[in-house]
Amino acid sequence: MTDYSQSRRKMVDNQLRTNDVTDHRILDAMESVPRERFVPASKKAVAYIDEDLPVGPADCGRFLMKPHIFGKLVQLAEIRKDDVVLVVGAGTGYSAAVIADLAASVVALEENEDLVKTATEVLVDLGIENAVVVDGPLVKGYASEGPYDVIFVDGSVEVLPETLTEQLKEAGRLVVVEGQGGAGASRLFRKSGNAVSSRFGFNASVSLLPGFAKTAEFVF
DSSP: OOOHHHHHHHHIIIIIGGGTOOOHHHHHHHHHSOGGGGSOGGGGGGTTSSSOEEESSTTSOEEEOOHHHHHHHHHHHTOOTTOEEEEESOTTSHHHHHHHTTSSEEEEEEOOHHHHHHHHHHHHHTTOOSEEEEESOGGGOOGGGOOEEEEEEEEEESSOOHHHHTTEEEEEEEEEEESSGGGOEEEEEEEETTEEEEEEEEEOOOOBOTTOSOOOOOOO
16 A cells, blocks of 8 residues: 655655755645545556646646646745735646645636536535636636636646736735746746736746647738
């Protein structure tokens, strides 16, 4: 039988600490949340490897983000205990579970019905009461529960819609990985009045979140 608690400890020590994840709240949260509960049964044995892991129906193109990239992206967001956070692309709920340990409340947005059901069941089963899974198009965000202190985009994007940054509170932060493969980079967006500024975080390769690809352009 796999000792998942030992796997979590190794993940924290060998993947997070060695990649400059230094916030002890994040390290503690990722050591306590059972990542194996958020992957298919066939993937439980490899739940803690530092790779994007496919979750949900085979054709949905959804993944759990690499642990060290996820940890660094959460750290970039500077989540505080009184923050209200929107997770865009909740998947099976892992990101919401970790962030719920850092924030006041989490709204986890997901558009795939199977993943909505899975994420809801796992979060309830784990007794996480300050995170709720909602159903809706990812690119539209979830304005009815906003504005948010933090928006965490759980996957990479080629285009970040203004719809999401518009749902930030004053001084709110949005973190996301833009681009794919070797061209991928995390960015921190911050709202100030009617303006949104951004800065580079770190280089990152993350699977593309469906619905956030560039529209094909015709060249004449």
